[in-house]
Amino acid sequence: MLKDLTIALDMMGGDYGPRSSIPAAVHAVNAHANLSLILCGNEDVISKELESLDSLSHPRLIIRHCSEIVTNACEPAIAVRSKKDSSMRVALDLVKSGEAQACVSSGNTGALFFMAHYVLKMLPGVKRAALISSVPTESQNPVYLLDLGANVHCDAQMLYQFGIMGSIVAGQALGCDNPRVSLLNIGAEDIKGHDDIKQAAQLMQQSPHINYIGYSEGSDIFSGKADVIVCEGFVGNVALKTCEGIAKLIMNKFTAALEKHLLYKCMAFILRPIIKKLYKRVNPDQYNGASLVGLRGIVVKSHGNASAKAFQAAIDEAVKEVERQLPDKIAAIFEKTHSKDTAVNQ
Known part of the structure; x- marks a missing residue:
């Protein structure tokens, strides 16, 4: 310190x-x-x-x-x-x-x-700075997403460099030497995606500074499959705000459902420690702060x-x-x- x-x-x-x-x-x-x-x-x-x-x-x-x-x-x-x-x-x-x-x-x-x-x-x-932030996953550790909107369009070299920077950020934050890095794509197969993503994947595979594990789909973001997920700024910004919106929707619906019936209120009182822990885990406020790396x-x-x-x-x-x-x-x-x-x- x-x-x-x-x-x-x-x-x-x-x-x-x-x-x-x-x-x-x-x-x-x-x-x-x-x-x-x-x-x-x-x-x-x-x-x-x-x-x-x-x-x-x-x-x-x-x-x-x-x-x-x-x-x-x-x-x-x-x-x-x-x-x-x-x-x-x-x-x-x-x-x-x-x-x-x-x-x-x-x-x-x-x-x-x-x-x-x-x-x-x-x-x-x-080449270019990127916005990076973390979101919760099913595992103990969060996943770090970048770019989250600093660069709307990214070429292969930019995505590759984002992979390096994301790996450093995650490694420092999570205390691991070899964070798993993935590229966000429309499918997990090698043939999927546009040329910049395919070229970025090749660069990451060849890099000694990146532990590249392949493509991730949108549904993989919360799985804990990767420690770092790299994407273009336009895609990343939409993905992040969608994640935050879903988290708020689930918590609001859950809270509203508990208040509709006396029995549910009693159950909520009994389960309050678990509910508070869950809310803390998914509350977007605690993940606020995207770093311009x-x-x-x-x-x-x-x-x-x-x-x-x-x-x-x-x-x-x-x-x-x-x-x-x-x-x-x-x-x-x-x-x-x-x-x-x-x-x-x-």
């Missing part, structure tokens, strides 16, 4: 802005004794929210005033060019300067992606509609990645692959 951690938060992003990010920040510093947070946004708004929680004078909550906001309607290119004093940009600049070790934002995904690319730059050898810094994207609890989960994810020194781990592997490719070409 690192002695001191500093994370910059974009307080003005998302659907709820400081209403969810401020309570999350307060809970996060109380949960992590070595954590300081730089709260980037409108100072007056942030101060009022902190005051309502009796935390205005907290020594590890530092306000950094920003005069601009990147809204959900803002075009990414415009955000990069003209929103230099936005809460999102300032938070990223703090990571670049080294004043903060990570950034967390629930703001405009496209703007965050382009701005992070512009400010932090890519790690050497990495491949950059020269740590950036965690929270859902735009994240609650305070969900936003805190994103902060917790950033803390873990700082402690694991994730960009350094990725850079080391890509340095090896670059050296090998250079030797082959010579």
Whole structure:
């Protein structure tokens, strides 16, 4: 564990802005004794929210005033060019300067992606950054999905690199040396899928850095068959949001059914520990926080509609990645692959 951690938060992003990010920040510093947070946004708004929680004078909550906001309607290119004093940009600049070790934002995904690319730059050898997050499975461990929307279309080389980065993330998080990596496809047979997926499969099979186990179908995501599932951003984003929607539907239907009959209510009371454990396992809030991997810094994207609890989960994810020194781990592997490719070409 690192002695001191500093994370910059974009307080003005998302659907709820400081209403969810401020309570999350307060809970996060109380949960992590070595954590300081730089709260980037409108100072007056942030101060009022902190005051309502009796935390205005907290020594590890530092306000950094920003005069601009990147809204959900803002075009990414415009955000990069003209929103230099936005809460999102300032938070990223703090990571670049080294004043903060990570950034967390629930703001405009496209703007965050382009701005992070512009400010932090890519790690050497990495073609494109990708969004990665975990979802629960039937097994003890979750599965890590990427890309979740940073890149709508991906060529074979991008998918291959996502496999490497996903393997590093899962290996660090799960504590395993050889995570199982799979490609999401429309079938498990080798003949299925378009050319980019087939070429990516060949690259993964040949790589010493990937334990490739073949294709996965959509129904395999929750099976625990793989530790990492790689896909294009368009497919990944749809898959993730479908998973979250199904989880909410099941829990809502289950809760409604229990409330319809006195006998069911009694059964629910008896089974409450099991129900709470199940709800905790599938609750999307605890899996909030998709990491933008491949950059020269740590950036965690929270859902735009994240609650305070969900936003805190994103902060917790950033803390873990700082402690694991994730960009350094990725850079080391890509340095090896670059050296090998250079030797082959010579």
